[in-house]
Amino acid sequence: MHNINDICKDGGSLPLSTKGNLRVVFLGVGSAFTKRNRQSNFLIIQGDYHVLVDCGTLGPLALDDVGLSVSKVQCYLPTHSHADHIGGFEEVALVNRYISSSSKKPKMIVPKEYQDLLWNKSLAGGIEFCETKEGQPLQLKDFFDILCPKKMELLGRQLWSYQYGPMELILMRTLHIPDSAIRMDDAQWCCGILINRKVWISGDTMFDKNYSTQFSQLSEVMFHDCQMFQGGVHASYRELMTLPDKIRSKIYLYHYNDNWDDPKTWIEDSDDFTGDPIKDGFLGWAAQQVAYDFK
Numbered sequence: 478m479h480n481i482n483d484i485c486k487d488g489g490s491l492p493l494s495t496k497g498n499l500r501v502v503f504l505g506v507g508s509a510f511t512k513r514n515r516q517s518n519f520l521i522i523q524g525d526y527h528v529l530v531d532c533g534t535l536g537p538l539a540l541d542d543v544g545l546s547v548s549k550v551q552c553y554l555p556t557h558s559h560a561d562h563i564g565g566f567e568e569v570a571l572v573n574r575y576i577s578s579s580s581k582k583p584k585m586i587v588p589k590e591y592q593d594l595l596w597n598k599s600l601a602g603g604i605e606f607c608e609t610k611e612g613q614p615l616q617l618k619d620f621f622d623i624l625c626p627k628k629m630e631l632l633g634r635q636l637w638s639y640q641y642g643p644m645e646l647i648l649m650r651t652l653h654i655p656d657s658a659i660r661m662d663d664a665q666w667c668c669g670i671l672i673n674r675k676v677w678i679s680g681d682t683m684f685d686k687n688y689s690t691q692f693s694q695l696s697e698v699m700f701h702d703c704q705m706f707q708g709g710v711h712a713s714y715r716e717l718m719t720l721p722d723k724i725r726s727k728i729y730l731y732h733y734n735d736n737w738d739d740p741k742t743w744i745e746d747s748d749d750f751t752g753d754p755i756k757d758g759f760l761g762w763a764a765q766q767v768a769y770d771f772k
C-alpha cells in the first residue's frame with residue numbers, strides 16, 4: 478500500500494524525517510543528460526533517518542529545488558561512478574569540510590568493494606590535495622564517516638546489507654557497464670537497492686530479466702530504470718514490456734530520456750504497446766519531487 482503526496486507545500490523545505498513510515502522522494506527521474514528533469518537521485522527517509530542515494534552533477538541543484546543543500550543531508554549512498562550519480566560529491570565533500578558550520582562529517586554507506594574505485598578513479602582527483610594531513614593527501618574517510626555494509630546472501634545472490642536506524646538497505650550488483658558485460662565479474666561496480674524488503678529500486682542496469690523477476694518476489698513496489706531506445710547500458714521500454722503483467726503491474730519507470738512523453742519519437746509501427754506506461758500495464762512514470770509514502 479502506498480500513496481503519492483505533494484512535498485514542499487507553500488515553498489517550505491522537504492522535512493528529513495517522517496512519523497515512522499518509509500518515504501522515497503526522487504529528486505529527479507531523468508537520464509544522465511536530462512535537461513527537462515533532474516538526474517535520478519533519490520532520498521529515502523524513515524523516522525529520524527535519511528539517506529540520499531547518489532548525488533549527480535545536478536544533485537546539489539536538485540536539493541535546492543526542495544529547500545535542502547549538501548550540508549543538510551547527513552548520509553549518502555553512491556551506487557556507481559557515472560557523473561549523473563556521483564558528480565555532485567565533490568561539492569558534498571568540500572562544503573562539509575570547509576564551509577559548513579557543522580563539525581560532523583556526513584556519513585557514506587559504501588561497500589568495501591567500491592571504495593577504492595570511487596576514491597581513486599573519481600573523487601581523489603579533485604579533492605585529495607586540498608590540504609596535506611601529516612604530509613599525506615586526504616582520503617575518502619577524511620571527508621565522510623564510512624559505514625560499511627555487510628555481505629549476505631539472498632535469492633542465491635551475493636548482496637550487501639546495512640541497517641540504518643529503522644531502514645534495512647540491501648544492495649545488489651547490476652549489469653550496467655560495459656554493454657558487453659554478461660556476468661558481474663565483467664561489469665564495473667553498480668548497485669540497486671531493496672528497502673525494508675518492500676521497495677526495490679533497480680539502479681542503473683541493462684535489461685536483466687532474472688534480476689527484476691527475482692526481486693519482484695520480495696517487492697511491493699519496484700522502480701525500474703528505463704530508456705526510450707534500444708542498446709546501450711539501460712533497460713529499454715521495449716525490453717521491459719517483455720516482463721510478465723504481474724511484474725509490470727508493480728513497476729514505476731524512472732531514469733527516462735527527455736522525449737518520454739512524445740511516444741511517436743520512440744515507438745515503432747511494429748510495437749504492440751502505446752508508450753503510455755499505465756495503459757501498457759506499468760504503474761506509470763515515476764515523478765520527481767513528490768513523496769512515495771509506504772505503510
Ligand SMILES: [Zn+2]
Nearest residue numbers: 557559653681
Ligand atoms: Zn550509469
